[in-house]
Amino acid sequence: MLGILSNHSHKNCSMKNIIITGGAGFIGSHVVRLFVNKYSEYRIINVDVLTYAGNLENLSDIESAPNYVFERVDIVDAAAVDALFDKYQPEGVIHLAAESHVDRSIKDPLAFVRTNILGTVNLLNSFKRIHEDFEGKRFYHISTDEVYGTLGKEGLFEETTPYDPNSPYSASKASSDHFVRAYGETYGIPYVVTNCSNNYGQNQFPEKLIPLFINNIVEEKPLPVYGDGQYTRDWLYVVDHARAIDLVYHEGENGETYNIGGFNEWTNIDLIKVLCAQMDEKLGREKGSSEKLITYVKDRPGHDRRYAIDATKINKELGWAPSVTFEEGLAITIDWYLSNAEWLKNVTSGTYQEYYDNMYAKR
Ligand code: NAD
Ligand code: TYD
Numbered sequence: 001m002l003g004i005l006s007n008h009s010h011k012n013c014s015m016k017n018i019i020i021t022g023g024a025g026f027i028g029s030h031v032v033r034l035f036v037n038k039y040s041e042y043r044i045i046n047v048d049v050l051t052y053a054g055n056l057e058n059l060s061d062i063e064s065a066p067n068y069v070f071e072r073v074d075i076v077d078a079a080a081v082d083a084l085f086d087k088y089q090p091e092g093v094i095h096l097a098a099e100s101h102v103d104r105s106i107k108d109p110l111a112f113v114r115t116n117i118l119g120t121v122n123l124l125n126s127f128k129r130i131h132e133d134f135e136g137k138r139f140y141h142i143s144t145d146e147v148y149g150t151l152g153k154e155g156l157f158e159e160t161t162p163y164d165p166n167s168p169y170s171a172s173k174a175s176s177d178h179f180v181r182a183y184g185e186t187y188g189i190p191y192v193v194t195n196c197s198n199n200y201g202q203n204q205f206p207e208k209l210i211p212l213f214i215n216n217i218v219e220e221k222p223l224p225v226y227g228d229g230q231y232t233r234d235w236l237y238v239v240d241h242a243r244a245i246d247l248v249y250h251e252g253e254n255g256e257t258y259n260i261g262g263f264n265e266w267t268n269i270d271l272i273k274v275l276c277a278q279m280d281e282k283l284g285r286e287k288g289s290s291e292k293l294i295t296y297v298k299d300r301p302g303h304d305r306r307y308a309i310d311a312t313k314i315n316k317e318l319g320w321a322p323s324v325t326f327e328e329g330l331a332i333t334i335d336w337y338l339s340n341a342e343w344l345k346n347v348t349s350g351t352y353q354e355y356y357d358n359m360y361a362k363r
Helices: 002-006 026-038 078-088 102-107 109-130 168-187 209-218 238-251 268-283 312-318 326-339 341-347 352-361
Strands: 016-021 042-047 068-071 092-095 138-144 191-196 198-200 223-226 232-237 257-260 265-267 294-297
Touching (some): 016 078, 026 042, 042 078, 078 109, 092 109, 102 109, 102 168, 109 138, 109 168, 138 168, 138 238, 168 191, 191 238, 198 209, 198 238, 198 326, 209 223, 209 268, 209 326, 209 341, 232 238, 232 268, 232 326, 238 312, 257 312, 265 268, 268 326
Parallel strands (some): 016 092, 042 068, 092 138, 138 191, 198 232, 223 294
16 A cells, blocks of 8 residues: 555645644544545545554554555654655644653653654645645644643633643643644744543543543552642543544634643543442452552642533534533443453553553552
């Protein structure tokens, strides 16, 4: 497939070329699958360097589709990004590639500056360079609600909430959002940005709360709860995020930002208790046995107390709403991890254990 496509003139082909970056990662793989299956008139070019978080196994069901291509490219490498854009002349870019884990950003902020800021600017530069006019073109940046900083007990993040990032991760995402907007203002690139709440679902690397805790429960390892466990997050099932991305890419207004969230707030400890109860049941273990693994550990520095999204705009203007309840989404997620032990084993081999010991056990 790759061979045939690379002999093709990508410029004059009747298919529309769309680059999706970070397509081998958690959210990106759901977006690539949706676009490849739904839009046979698009050629989807998945651009991913395959860091620890990128895994082509996530896309094994669509890898031989005629409208799918994979390109292993580091978005930090400007010359490689230029060559990629010359080759495909993409009309659209849906940009998800990023370093995405807050705890890693605390240990190595520069990795986040490189990929999230420099990588985004490289994509913008190449996109700007190949297009003489931007009619029908679009650059879509996938961002996070964490750029807004933290909420107190009341209130929700709205699209007009000022940016106030607290972690190196959220600072790098805020910066890249600003670059996207600045390129829109300065060079006329048609862009759209979405800021989404915490995602969960199939194929999430077991460093984020939900898959880490599922994996630890399976292995009967401690569940490290940061601080007092009263931190609040707003959880959204990943497939619903992918549906929102499809909608915004096709129907969002240029120059606009949209918040995406499930109106689904949980304190960490309440969510962990629900997860523990479901895991006991599904694993056929004695009631209460997973909860016994809960271990309160030292807090994350700069830990944002509460995130919660007001998703009224995307609901009213584009008609998006989540398709599953949290209970349904969590059950699907747990079932997936339990029936994909091989996937979990593969992604936790290699340096994972070393990372884990460093990050949690010595906390
Ligand atoms: P992830 O860490 O699972 O995947 C990131 C992907 O990007 C991986 O496949 C990785 O190989 C690739 N990548 C990293 N550096 C790269 C580079 N230099 N060049 C090319 N590819 C590179 O991330 P995710 O959780 O799927 O998040 C995807 C996007 O959505 C990110 O931009 C993130 O900020 C945003 N987001 C995530 C969440 C969430 O809850 N996970 C919520 C809101 C927004
Ligand atoms: P995480 O999944 O890392 O997402 P984010 O920090 O981007 O919101 O963490 C979700 C919440 O769970 C956050 O408040 C930190 C907390 N947490 C723990 O208590 N223990 C853990 O081991 C992890 C990974 C997170």
